[in-house]
Amino acid sequence: MSRFLLHRLLQGLVSIVGASIVIFLISRLSGDPVQILLPSDATPEMIAETRRTLGLDLPLWHQYVIFAWDALRGDFGRSYRWQMPALRLILDRLPATILLAVCGLIFSVAVAVPVGVLSAVRPGGWTDRVGRIFAMLGQAMPAFWVGLLLILLFAVQLNWLPAFGYGGVSHIIMPAIALGWYPVAAQTRIVRSAMRDVLDSDYIRLSRALGTPERWIVWKYALRNAAVPLLTMLGVYFAAMLGGAFVVETIFAWPGVGRTVVEAVFSRDFPVVQAGVLFTSILFVLSNLLVDLTYGIVDPRIRDDR
Amino acid sequence: MNHWRISVLAALLASITAGAAAQIPKPATGNLTIAFAAEATMLDPAKSSAGVDQYFFGQIYEQLVRPDPSLKRVNWLAESWSVEDEGGKPVIDVHLRQGVKFHTGDTLTSDDFAFAYNRLRDNKVSKWSHLQASVEAFEIVDPYHFRIHFKQGDGSYVADNLQLWAMSKAYFDRVGDETFGNTPVGTGPWKFVSRTIKEDLKLEAFDDYWNPTQRPTVKNLTIKIIPEDLTRVAAFKTGAVDWIDSVPPSMVEEFRKMPGVTTASYVSPNNMYIAMDAIDDAVPMHDVRVRQAAAYAIDVDAIIKSVLFGQGERYAEVGKGEIGYDSDLKPYPYDPKKARALLAEAGYPRGFDIPCYNLTTQREPYQKEMGEAVFAYLSAAGIRCKVQGQEYGAWISFGRRDRPGHIDGFYSNMWGHGLPGDPGTPWAGHVHTYVPGAGWGITSVHSDPELDALIEQLKATMDLPERDALIRKIARIKHDRVAGGLTTYRPIVTFAWHDNVTFVGWPTPGFWRNLQQIGLKQ
Numbered sequence: 068m069s070r071f072l073l074h075r076l077l078q079g080l081v082s083i084v085g086a087s088i089v090i091f092l093i094s095r096l097s098g099d100p101v102q103i104l105l106p107s108d109a110t111p112e113m114i115a116e117t118r119r120t121l122g123l124d125l126p127l128w129h130q131y132v133i134f135a136w137d138a139l140r141g142d143f144g145r146s147y148r149w150q151m152p153a154l155r156l157i158l159d160r161l162p163a164t165i166l167l168a169v170c171g172l173i174f175s176v177a178v179a180v181p182v183g184v185l186s187a188v189r190p191g192g193w194t195d196r197v198g199r200i201f202a203m204l205g206q207a208m209p210a211f212w213v214g215l216l217l218i219l220l221f222a223v224q225l226n227w228l229p230a231f232g233y234g235g236v237s238h239i240i241m242p243a244i245a246l247g248w249y250p251v252a253a254q255t256r257i258v259r260s261a262m263r264d265v266l267d268s269d270y271i272r273l274s275r276a277l278g279t280p281e282r283w284i285v286w287k288y289a290l291r292n293a294a295v296p297l298l299t300m301l302g303v304y305f306a307a308m309l310g311g312a313f314v315v316e317t318i319f320a321w322p323g324v325g326r327t328v329v330e331a332v333f334s335r336d337f338p339v340v341q342a343g344v345l346f347t348s349i350l351f352v353l354s355n356l357l358v359d360l361t362y363g364i365v366d367p368r369i370r371d372d373r
Numbered sequence: 374m375n376h377w378r379i380s381v382l383a384a385l386l387a388s389i390t391a392g393a394a395a396q397i398p399k400p401a402t403g404n405l406t407i408a409f410a411a412e413a414t415m416l417d418p419a420k421s422s423a424g425v426d427q428y429f430f431g432q433i434y435e436q437l438v439r440p441d442p443s444l445k446r447v448n449w450l451a452e453s454w455s456v457e458d459e460g461g462k463p464v465i466d467v468h469l470r471q472g473v474k475f476h477t478g479d480t481l482t483s484d485d486f487a488f489a490y491n492r493l494r495d496n497k498v499s500k501w502s503h504l505q506a507s508v509e510a511f512e513i514v515d516p517y518h519f520r521i522h523f524k525q526g527d528g529s530y531v532a533d534n535l536q537l538w539a540m541s542k543a544y545f546d547r548v549g550d551e552t553f554g555n556t557p558v559g560t561g562p563w564k565f566v567s568r569t570i571k572e573d574l575k576l577e578a579f580d581d582y583w584n585p586t587q588r589p590t591v592k593n594l595t596i597k598i599i600p601e602d603l604t605r606v607a608a609f610k611t612g613a614v615d616w617i618d619s620v621p622p623s624m625v626e627e628f629r630k631m632p633g634v635t636t637a638s639y640v641s642p643n644n645m646y647i648a649m650d651a652i653d654d655a656v657p658m659h660d661v662r663v664r665q666a667a668a669y670a671i672d673v674d675a676i677i678k679s680v681l682f683g684q685g686e687r688y689a690e691v692g693k694g695e696i697g698y699d700s701d702l703k704p705y706p707y708d709p710k711k712a713r714a715l716l717a718e719a720g721y722p723r724g725f726d727i728p729c730y731n732l733t734t735q736r737e738p739y740q741k742e743m744g745e746a747v748f749a750y751l752s753a754a755g756i757r758c759k760v761q762g763q764e765y766g767a768w769i770s771f772g773r774r775d776r777p778g779h780i781d782g783f784y785s786n787m788w789g790h791g792l793p794g795d796p797g798t799p800w801a802g803h804v805h806t807y808v809p810g811a812g813w814g815i816t817s818v819h820s821d822p823e824l825d826a827l828i829e830q831l832k833a834t835m836d837l838p839e840r841d842a843l844i845r846k847i848a849r850i851k852h853d854r855v856a857g858g859l860t861t862y863r864p865i866v867t868f869a870w871h872d873n874v875t876f877v878g879w880p881t882p883g884f885w886r887n888l889q890q891i892g893l894k895q
Contacts, residue, residue, distance in 0.1 A: 098766040102773060104422045107788070108802050110503050110812050111775055116496050148414045148422060149570070150554065160571065218607045230607040231599050233572060320599045322571035333734065335766050 075359055079352035086348040087138070090341055091131050099123075100147050100335035121147065134341065143345075144338035148331070153338035157324055157346055163233055164323035165350070167315065168308040170239050171246030172301065178251045180290075180297075183258025187266060187293075188285055198255055205252030210311070214245035214318040231320040242319045246312060250304045257300060261293035295362065302358035306351040401578035401592040403893045405874065407616035408597040408605050409886065412571065417554035418538040419492045419499040424789055424883045429574055429596075430538075431881030432888055433476075434559035437467060437486075437535040440880050444694045444793040450481065450539055450560065452517075456531065456835045462509070463526050463835055465535065469517040473583045475541040476564045482516040488542035490521075503812070504529070504536050526833030528840055532696060532795035534882050562588045562889055573597045590875065590892025609869065616870040618886055622684035622738050628869045637878050638867040639885040640686045640693070642792050643737060647671075647747055648772070648784040648803065648858040650818045656781065657725050663756075664855035665705075666715035667783075670754035672707035673861050676746045680739050685862035690848035692863050695794035696837065697844025702852055704860070712754040724755025728782035734765035736787065737864045744785035747861070751783065758783065772816045774807040780818050786858065792880040796844060797831050804828060804847075804857030819857045824850060 101117045118124045122133065137144065143153040186198035221241060222230035228237050265271060266289050274284050313325035328343035330336075413429035415421045421430065437451035448454065454467045473481040492498055494505035507527035512520040523530075530536055544558045557565050562582050566575040574596045578589045597614055599605040602621040608614045620628050620636065628636050649658045649667065657663045677685040689704040691697045716724060729751070731744035741762075748758035759782075763771060770776060772786060788799040805828045806821070807814035813825075827847045834840045851857060866885060870876050877890035 098770055100766075102769050103766055105500055106503075107769075107773075108503065108798060108812065108815055109500070110506075111810050113496055113500075113503060114775070117500075120497065150415060150417075150420055156570070215603050218604060223607050223610050226611060230611055230613060231604050232597070232613075318601045318604055320572075320597070320601070320604060322569065326571060333765055 072356075072360075075356050079356060082352055083345065083348045087135070087341065087345055088131070090344040091134060092127075094332075094335070094337050094340050095127060095130075097332075098335055100337060103334055104147055138341075138345070143342035146331070146339045147336045148334050149336075149339075153336075153342040156327060156339055157342045160322055160324040160327050161346060163321060164309060164312050164316070164325055166239065167242055167246060167312055167321060167323060168305055170243035171308050171312075171315075172250075172305055174243050174247035175250040175254055175304070176297075176301070178247075179254030180258055182251075183255045184262055184285060184290060184293075186255070186259045187262030190263065195259075198259065202252040202255045205248055205250075205255070208248060210245050210249060210314050211318055213248045214241065214315055217241040217245060218318070233320075233322050238319075242315050242321055245318065246308055246315045250308070254297060254300070254304070257297050258293060261296045262289055265289040265293045298358055298361055302351075302355040305354045306347075309347055309350055399590070400580065401588075401590050401892070403591045404593040404595070405591045405616070405891065405893060406595045406597060406614050407870075407888075407891075408599045408608055408614040408618070410598075410600055410602070410605060410617075410619040412598040412600075413574075415554065416557045416565070416568070418540070419489075419495075419501070420554060422500050427881045427883045428886050429568075430557060430559075431561075431884070431886070432563040432576060433557045433561045433565055434538045434540070435561045436538055436882065439534055439882065440793045442877055442879055444880065446534065446793065451535070454535070459522070463523045465521040465523075465530070467519055467521070467535075469519070470583065471517055473539075473560050474581050475539075475544065475560055476558045476579055477541060477544050478581070479541055479543045481539055481541075481560055483513040483519040484516070485539055485542050486519055486537055487511050487513055488545065489537050489540040492540060493537065501536075504533070526835050528832055528834045529795070529798050531835045531837065532797055532840065533791055563594065566593075571598060587879075587890055589888065589890065590895075594888065594891070609871075612871070615874050616868065616876065616891070618866065618868050619738075620867040620869050622682040622865075622867075625682065625684055625867045628867070631869075633872045634869055635872065635874075635876075636867055636869045637876070638684075638865050639878060639880075641737075641789075641864045641866050641885070642692075642794050642883060643787050643789040643864060644688070644692065644796075644799065644860065645685075645737070645740070645743070645785075645787045645862050645864070646803075646858040646860045648780060648786045648816070648818060649855075650780050650782060651856075652779075652818050652820050653781070657719065657721055657727070657756075658783075660719045661854050662715045662719040663721065664859070666712040666719070666754065667751060667756060668705035668712075668855050668859050669708040669715065670712035670756065671747055671750040671859070671861075673704065673747075674707070676743060676750075677862055680742050680746050681862075681864075684738065684865040684867070686865060687862050688860055690852050690860055691796055691844060692794060695796065697796065697841050697848060699845045699848060702845075702848055709754050716755050721755065724757055726757045726759060729758035729760050730768070730771065730780065730782065730784045731760055731762050732765065732768045732785050733762040734768070736765065740785070740787075743861075747785065748783065756783075774815055774817065775809070779807075784818075786816070789883065791882045792885070795840070796848075797828075797840070800828050800847065800851075800857065801832060804851060817857065821850075821854065821856050824854075824856055 101114055105113060105117060146153045146156055149156055182198045182201055185194040189195055218230050221228040228241055232238055271284060271289060274288060312323055313329045316323040316326040324343055328340060331339035409428055411425050413426040415426045416430050418430050418434055435450055438446055439449045441447045450470055450473060452468045452470045454465060457464045457466050490511045494502050496502040507523050507525055508521055509524045510522040539560050541558050545553045562579055563576040564579045566577050568574045576594045578592050582588050599608055605617050609617045628634060650656045651658045673687055687704050689702045729748045733741050748760050752758050790799050801813060803816045804819060804824055805814045805817055806825050807817045831843050834843055873894050875892045875894055878885055879887040879889035881887045
């Protein structure tokens with residue numbers, strides 16, 4: 068198990084280094100931050116001075132070496148726009164994004180699992196039909212639209228929830244639903260399909276023959292086995308939510324890292340982009356690692372194989 | 374003393390006391406939460422890198438001169454100022470208002486403006502050092518009197534409200550650069566309390582503010598940042614915020630009819646125009662008839678009405694209210710027949726194909742759609758646009774001349790120039806011929822020696838009436854020759870507030886979001 072863990076950690080490290088190189092190169096290919104930073108009537112001397120101050124006059128390889136060495140020591144440079152350490156800018160906002168992604172994931176799983184299971188238990192029945200419509204709606208409605216509809220209904224019409232901002236439990240409900248809405252559809256399909264396979268298997272038939280209550284068969288035996296494919300995808304969904312939180316963060320004025328990084332991309336604020344992408348990569352690797360470890364808990368055979 | 378004398382004296386004293394009491398403003402009370410669509414990045418005027426930064430620091434810092442709500446330039450921290458001649462070189466002589474205090478309690482003196490000047494001209498600190506480039510020396514005469522000596526005339530310095538922001542030298546010396554930038558201290562009506570990036574800015578009314586009549590009447594102000602239009606509107610409708618900026622153009626009419634809501638609309642100082650390559654002999658727009666054809670081909674009024682929901686003001690070279698505005702100078706009317714005739718006369722009876730570059734990042738509402746509509750009108754007249762979208766970073770770089778190559782077609786562009794507005798600096802940038810390294814024509818794809826000479830003359834002219842006359846002259850020539858691009862419209866921005874709020878719209882030099890006079894109804 069520890070060898071497996073070490074192996075996955077090394078793989079993750081390679082992925083993170085790879086991501087840092089890719090984002091470093093791509094951000095620099097995308098344009099010159101100095102021309103965005105300075106007024107349009109700035110003189111060529113000012114442009115040259117600013118480029119020198121930011122180290123952008125150095126060869127690309129030299130810039131990367133400086134970046135990598137500083138990053139290893141926890142220094143990602145200062146944001147060109149915000150004039151503050153890029154790492155602080157990201158870390159201050161990371162908890163809000165993680166909270167949003169976790170709540171979005173909890174919402175999607177909380178909806179997808181029962182809907183998927185009920186659809187699988189009675190294929191073709193009304194629960195299955197409703198489940199399919201639900202899944203279709205989930206995939207057809209983008210997060211920004213779901214978010215705006217939620218605001219119109221729960222904030223403007225009913226006045227139950229705040230329309231924007233970051234704070235108590237009431238603030239997280241609508242953003243989490245908007246973010247988790249899209250994955251619900253795919254997760255419902257995964258659960259339904261996995262449950263169908265498991266429910267058709269021999270050991271389930273044997274359980275039924277032995278007179279085990281159907282409720283136990285579905286929710287205890289079958290669901291545990293059907294959960295493995297869903298678990299596999301949860302790591303990916305969590306990472307996708309971290310990366311895709313930008314839209315939801317903008318709609319709900321949620322002070323997360325997604326909005327910060329996307330704005331940094333547009334303003335060519337390289338230190339913030341690099342710090343943001345690197346930390347998202349680390350979270351991606353960690354969430355996948357966590358999923359790998361969870362397999363063993365759900366299915367002891369996988370743990371023993373390792 | 375006789376009894377009647379005592380009575381008269383007492384009455385006199387009472388009336389004086391009452392008069393003085395009337396002068397003393399009631400202390401600000403209450404809390405108000407409002408929302409802006411965009412967020413400033415820097416709170417330090419010297420390190421500011423974008424106009425939007427004024428949304429925040431413009432509430433805290435003040436200048437010597439500023440435009441009032443009617444856009445009339447008024448003395449602010451300057452009690453008086455004049456432009457004088459000293460040995461053939463201009464000097465701006467400033468007498469400071471006395472009794473002005475910083476939020477720390479320090480008194481504003483000439484030393485603070487000397488400090489501000491040195492900070493603003495240092496290109497290692499300031500992004501605006503070029504604005505101080507014509508200044509030769511800053512001379513302190515006494516604590517409330519200083520003189521700015523110029524190497525040569527700099528009309529923009531006067532036109533742009535004397536450029537300097539009041540910054541506390543004593544505070545900087547006490548706290549250093551980092552705190553100075555993050556915890557700003559100015560002389561303005563609002564004191565900085567706290568800021569959470571991507572969330573809000575908290576301010577408190579400054580009790581010792583020098584201006585007793587034009588000041589906030591609410592004690593605590595929170596400015597929330599809500600970038601999404603519909604969310605901002607929802608926050609307003611639910612009462613979570615009581616004042617919003619940037620009402621979406623499509624909803625302005627709805628807001629105007631909303632009970633319990635007041636709105637105010639202002640023309641923004643951002644001038645939209647369509648740049649066109651006119652320097653290459655090979656391009657059709659080198660011929661003035663083709664440029665005029667483009668001007669006649671576009672129905673700007675129809676686009677404003679249908680794309681912008683009427684939230685734009687058409688202008689011809691110089692906007693209403695700016696120095697040099699000429700009400701007799703009218704925009705080109707929409708006349709597609711004349712456009713085709715001019716094209717044929719110039720040798721293009723079947724029109725021609727040309728690249729047209731559109732900004733796809735929204736800097737102004739519906740700006741991308743505006744560009745698309747303009748290019749569609751050009752295409753209909755025979756100037757067949759091959760439209761290429763550009764996001765903001767690419768668009769900025771593409772428009773500059775200090776890169777290999779230059780714009781080779783039409784290009785949707787804009788230039789903000791503050792309020793009340795003076796086109797001197799914009800014209801130096803996009804009308805004057807490009808001169809590498811000299812600061813002229815940094816985004817220009819036009820060359821006209823007569824206009825170059827006039828723009829250079831304008832740059833040196835510090836007398837405002839003379840400037841006004843010169844701008845009118847340049848505007849007419851520019852208009853006739855469609856030089857430096859085709860002017861289209863200036864966006865209109867609308868604010869809305871609930872009836873429990875009092876608000877008078879004041880501009881900072883660059884924008885209308887100054888909260889000089891905001892409060893709650895008593």
